[in-house]
Amino acid sequence: MTASILEDFKVYGETDIGWDENTPPNETVDDNGNLKPSGGFSQHDPNSPSRRVYDDPEVVALREKLRQNNGISGLEICEPHELERIIRIFRRDGFVVVRNLLDEDQLMRFREGSARVLKDILSIPGFGKRKYLTETGRLPHRYSYGTASSSRHLMHDPVWASMIDLPTTTPILTALMGTDDYFVTGGGGDLCLPGAIEYQKLHSDVYDRQDQGDERLAYARECGLIKVDPDKLFDELDFRTQRLVFDRTPPLVTINFMMSDLTWENGPIRQIPGTHTAMQNPPSPGEEPDWMRWSTLVGAQAGAGVFRDNRAWHGATPNLSREIRALPNIEYVPGWSGKDHFLKSMPYEIWETLTPHGKKICRYIREEPGVWPEGAGVMHPLARERKKYRGQNKSISFFSAKDL
Numbered sequence: 001m002t003a004s005i006l007e008d009f010k011v012y013g014e015t016d017i018g019w020d021e022n023t024p025p026n027e028t029v030d031d032n033g034n035l036k037p038s039g040g041f042s043q044h045d046p047n048s049p050s051r052r053v054y055d056d057p058e059v060v061a062l063r064e065k066l067r068q069n070n071g072i073s074g075l076e077i078c079e080p081h082e083l084e085r086i087i088r089i090f091r092r093d094g095f096v097v098v099r100n101l102l103d104e105d106q107l108m109r110f111r112e113g114s115a116r117v118l119k120d121i122l123s124i125p126g127f128g129k130r131k132y133l134t135e136t137g138r139l140p141h142r143y144s145y146g147t148a149s150s151s152r153h154l155m156h157d158p159v160w161a162s163m164i165d166l167p168t169t170t171p172i173l174t175a176l177m178g179t180d181d182y183f184v185t186g187g188g189g190d191l192c193l194p195g196a197i198e199y200q201k202l203h204s205d206v207y208d209r210q211d212q213g214d215e216r217l218a219y220a221r222e223c224g225l226i227k228v229d230p231d232k233l234f235d236e237l238d239f240r241t242q243r244l245v246f247d248r249t250p251p252l253v254t255i256n257f258m259m260s261d262l263t264w265e266n267g268p269i270r271q272i273p274g275t276h277t278a279m280q281n282p283p284s285p286g287e288e289p290d291w292m293r294w295s296t297l298v299g300a301q302a303g304a305g306v307f308r309d310n311r312a313w314h315g316a317t318p319n320l321s322r323e324i325r326a327l328p329n330i331e332y333v334p335g336w337s338g339k340d341h342f343l344k345s346m347p348y349e350i351w352e353t354l355t356p357h358g359k360k361i362c363r364y365i366r367e368e369p370g371v372w373p374e375g376a377g378v379m380h381p382l383a384r385e386r387k388k389y390r391g392q393n394k395s396i397s398f399f400s401a402k403d404l
């Protein structure tokens with residue numbers, strides 16, 4: 001790839017980035033960059049076109065299928081002030097799309113940051129004739145701003161930090177959580193280049209252990225998330241009510257912001273409504289029905305965001321366009337969750353620039369004055385290289401919302 005392409009590209013509009021025909025479909029690599037078999041988040045898509053070429057007949061055929069079918073029919077998109085509607089949809093579906101979260105300046109700032117960090121990732125050349133180095137454990141042309149960072153977050157970046165507490169998002173988060181006493185655990189986000197022809201498997205980001213029943217019940221009562229007999233302990237509730245306590249207390253809520261309009265062609269994320277409370281696993285790529293493959297957020301526009309209960313089944317879809325699809329995110333956890341799995345990913349000097357509410361909700365990810373967070377700012381597709389900068393802090397959050 002020529003340097004000029006990397007200098008000029010944007011995460012919206014047409015670009016020459018992507019569509020590397022020298023990267024075979026479903027080719028994935030391990031920590032060291034060696035080819036690895038199907039598995040994990042790099043589980044192969046058995047229905048993928050056989051060549052990563054824009055006008056290949058199989059790509060053209062898939063593009064036509066997407067043009068005809070892609071997108072949730074009647075997707076509800078809310079305005080930021082519609083709090084009751086937002087809560088109702090979020091509890092029902094496990095996600096809700098809200099438009100106009102970012103004003104023009106915020107959108108341009110996030111677009112600049114998204115392109116700048118992606119440039120760091122793509123500046124490392126691929127093996128052989130490949131244009132790009134595929135990220136460890138992911139399908140080709142797909143990257144995570146979080147996992148590609150040695151610190152696993154971008155909380156050291158002023159752009160990401162500036163999106164933590166917005167006039168549009170904080171009232172919504174407060175309504176969904178039932179209180180403003182929640183916490184930021186980090187932020188990064190997901191992106192795919194044009195030519196990401198494979199479907200990523202459906203998955204949940206968090207494994208809800210369905211424990212801490214008494215803590216979650218107390219939280220749900222106090223925050224008004226559930227009406228239940230005030231004298232009963234969790235174990236004394238009937239099974240349906242116990243289930244409802246868990247349903248109403250998601251362990252993690254993430255906002256992904258759209259840097260471009262999500263279209264039928266550019267890799268809109270897919271979300272399967274109602275699966276945030278499912279205990280069974282989602283179908284494998286080979287078993288996934290077409291209706292789930294088309295269950296995507298087509299119609300969400302740049303500056304919108306999707307609030308996700310990270311338990312809900314979701315996955316990335318083919319980007320057959322010529323536009324990068326970037327979804328930077330911020331990740332929030334409720335007050336009942338334990339505090340011992342937070343990584344110190346935010347420099348104190350960044351924390352000082354936050355709003356009073358932002359400072360409060362970021363206090364557990366803040367480093368000490370003068371201490372640079374381990375690995376912050378080191379972007380590399382290969383886990384082997386990232387680990388070199390992460391020697392002391394062994395604890396990794398059990399949350400992994402960065403792998404959308």
Ligand SMILES: [Fe+2]
Nearest residue numbers: 205401403404
């Ligand atoms: Fe995910």
